[in-house]
Amino acid sequence: MPIDDPTTATPSEIDEELARLGIEHAKATDTVNGLTARVRRLVNDGMDEYATELQPRIEQARQTIAECEAAARPLDAEFERRGGWTRAWLVLNTGGHVHRTMQCRTCFPSTRFAWLTQLSGHDETEIVEQAGKAACTECYPSAPVEVRNRPSRIKTPEQLAREAEKAERAKAKAAKAITAPDGTPLRTNQYGQIDTEFTARRSYIDALSYARLLTKRNVAFHRDTIAEYHKDAQLILAALAAKHGRTEDDLRAELAPKVEAKWNREHRNWS
Ligand SMILES: [Zn+2]
Known part of the structure; x- marks a missing residue:
């Protein structure tokens, strides 16, 4: 930029x-x-x-x-x-070393480098820490032996960008996902396993509106089914509450108008 x-x-x-x-x-x-x-x-x-x-x-x-x-x-x-600052380059081949300068005498004019800009201005001890056995002995002669024996944790800016993107995608997916409060899959009777918050909300609304329809038609005959729908709605409500750190009452109140709307739009006409 x-x-x-x-x-x-x-x-x-x-x-x-x-x-x-x-x-x-x-x-x-x-x-x-x-x-x-x-x-x-x-x-x-x-x-x-x-x-x-x-x-x-x-x-x-x-x-x-x-x-x-x-x-x-x-x-x-x-x-x-500013009187300069530390910089580091990684040679782009298998087992490539990290150098403090591209003019390092162990490199050639044809050597391809990735500039590790994320390490610019960082302490050389930290750069060596991260580089481990990839630290060039010419460029970092004072790196302690125990550090040199460690595997490299160095990443190129491209790798870091890809990882950040992946994390972002995982985050977006997690934001859409839903589980039971204990982290196990959210299983319901009538709607099977629910994986997304979108389906959870839709199923909750459907369960309560449909239970209302069954109640209106024949509460005695449908007693068990009505109970099942209510139980599903309760499971979903608990999952939503746990996900968002909100109370069930709070969510119930938020969803009530949507249940009402579904009832008016659909189930009321069936009764
Ligand atoms: Zn070097």
């Missing part, structure tokens, strides 16, 4: 933006290089008119490069102004 005021941004925020700009810059550079090579070939082969058609795309990519550089300048300046 673009940063309005670098002086109030955290190292992680600044580096995250610099990483994003770096990727955009690299893509645009690839575009310029690729298109320029094509233009050269076309001109060599005497097809200048096609070469001319590629110019606007080259110009646009050059513009992107200039914009990325302009946007990065105040962020780099802020890094300098």
